[in-house]
Amino acid sequence: MKSVYILPTGDEIKSGIVLDLDAPEIIGQTVRAYPEAEVTRLCPLLDIEDTILNKITEVFEKNPDLIVLIGGSGGGHRFSKTLGKDFTHSALERFLDEYSSHEIYGKNGHMWSKLICGRKGTTTVINVPGPFVEAKAAFEAFLKAYANEKSVDDISLAMAEAVFAQYPAGAAQPL
Amino acid sequence: MEHEYIIAHADKSVLKISGLEVKGLNTKQLEEILAEKLHTFVRVIGVTGDNIEMDVYDIEPEQVRKNEKGLIESIVLTEGITVTELTKLSCSEKIVQVDYDSIPAEPISACAMERWMKRK
Numbered sequence: 001m002k003s004v005y006i007l008p009t010g011d012e013i014k015s016g017i018v019l020d021l022d023a024p025e026i027i028g029q030t031v032r033a034y035p036e037a038e039v040t041r042l043c044p045l046l047d048i049e050d051t052i053l054n055k056i057t058e059v060f061e062k063n064p065d066l067i068v069l070i071g072g073s074g075g076g077h078r079f080s081k082t083l084g085k086d087f088t089h090s091a092l093e094r095f096l097d098e099y100s101s102h103e104i105y106g107k108n109g110h111m112w113s114k115l116i117c118g119r120k121g122t123t124t125v126i127n128v129p130g131p132f133v134e135a136k137a138a139f140e141a142f143l144k145a146y147a148n149e150k151s152v153d154d155i156s157l158a159m160a161e162a163v164f165a166q167y168p169a170g171a172a173q174p175l
Numbered sequence: 176m177e178h179e180y181i182i183a184h185a186d187k188s189v190l191k192i193s194g195l196e197v198k199g200l201n202t203k204q205l206e207e208i209l210a211e212k213l214h215t216f217v218r219v220i221g222v223t224g225d226n227i228e229m230d231v232y233d234i235e236p237e238q239v240r241k242n243e244k245g246l247i248e249s250i251v252l253t254e255g256i257t258v259t260e261l262t263k264l265s266c267s268e269k270i271v272q273v274d275y276d277s278i279p280a281e282p283i284s285a286c287a288m289e290r291w292m293k294r295k
Contacts, residue, residue, distance in 0.1 A: 012223070016198065017198060017199075017200060017222055017224055018197075018199075018200045018202060018219075018222050019200060019201050019254075019255065021201070021202065074220075098176055099176060100178070101177070101178050102177070102178075102180075102181060103178075103180050103181070104180075104181045104182075104183055105180060106182075106183055106185070106187065106270060107182060107183070107184050107270065107272045107273070108271055108272065109273040112183060131202070131206075131218050131219060132202060132206070133203075133206070133218075134218075153176065156177065157177070157179070160179075160181060164181055164183060166216075167183045167185050167216065167232065168185045168186075168215075168216055168233050
């Protein structure tokens, strides 16, 4: 892996109300695993689906090995007016022709997180959740699966399982 | 390509702290402080310039509410938070379980809760 672009999302991240702790963590993990990688953290994006999609498209033109979107992975505004707008998964679904996804739902029916892994050309594209422990776990799982040359299905599953493990213990069941 | 679903069977409530001044919030530090205080998992899910919403797992909401003063005092040291005289804490009841078999498949939506609420 030689070229990585990190796209943090979130109005609260862009405005500085919340510190971006995830991008430095992902940069750190990447350079530990791939010392020669050039990692670029872009300016945080507002929670607007078209803005996110346009930036992914723009970055893809640079032909990177990996694009990582941070945050906006849940149901968000679709569930509660007071929550942020979550659009990274829907933007990725518009961008990617083929991808694998795993959705984690609470027992209240709220989508807590949707993890996507896809490939377009030679570029791998993933998203990680915003909460630090979940982003850290998801990216650790990604790097491990990626290094083992797993399929996008396996990578997406590994990331979802890693995020799921950050919740209190509870039995998982397929819908 | 796989598109699969997983259900997390965890109890959670939403803890909201309002009347704050928030700038440069260290969410990791806040989660750690409150997790230690409440002895459970805490996850920041929404932040504005004056309030913070968090998921708290496997805890009785009453236990959170009766400890309001102590919890507010404990977050004073968090990077990016200034407590004001208007600061107050509220905690929702635990989430209600929905019957996934009753959730309509259409209209297609990213959130099953939304579809469940709109079911006929």
